[in-house]
Amino acid sequence: MSTQEAAPAAGARVLVTGAGGRLGGRLAALLASRFRVTAGVRRSPAPAGLPALALDVTDPASVARALDATRWAAVLHCAAKSLVGESLTDPGLYYRNNVGGGVSLLEAMRLTGVNRLVFSSTAAVYGEPRRVPIA
Numbered sequence: 001m002s003t004q005e006a007a008p009a010a011g012a013r014v015l016v017t018g019a020g021g022r023l024g025g026r027l028a029a030l031l032a033s034r035f036r037v038t039a040g041v042r043r044s045p046a047p048a049g050l051p052a053l054a055l056d057v058t059d060p061a062s063v064a065r066a067l068d069a070t071r072w073a074a075v076l077h078c079a080a081k082s083l084v085g086e087s088l089t090d091p092g093l094y095y096r097n098n099v100g101g102g103v104s105l106l107e108a109m110r111l112t113g114v115n116r117l118v119f120s121s122t123a124a125v126y127g128e129p130r131r132v133p134i135a
Helices: 023-029 058-069 083-088 091-112
Strands: 013-017 036-041 052-053 074-077 117-119
Touching: 013 023, 023 036, 023 074, 058 091, 074 091, 083 091, 091 117
Parallel strands: 013 036, 013 074, 036 052, 074 117
Antiparallel strands: none
16 A cells, blocks of 8 residues: 555455454454454454454465455455464475465455555564563
8 A cells, every 4th residue: 555545444344364363363353443354264263253254375266265255445464473483493384374375365465456455574573572562
């Protein structure tokens, strides 16, 4: 979304990938007060009260079907894996999910005309915190 483009209107449909996770679930619940949110989940349950959509970002066909079935105003992408230790022991898993899944999502968005994306990144960019939670 460019700085010139308006944000989605209240009541617009927003898909939150990774809504079964801690961050994605909380953001989905928060956004539901303003938008019609659908929780994109792989295995975990969706936040209470939100409609759920089975979505595996590593499966391009699954992503394409999900985006093609509804006219989405925006996608909030929170489906990345983020455990540093696990990423070191299984980098292929992280590459397939975070890079491959991200590309699948972007390609499906392009094909279906969804042009608003909020990408959730890892807190690891902040380095080692002095205390948790990070203020």
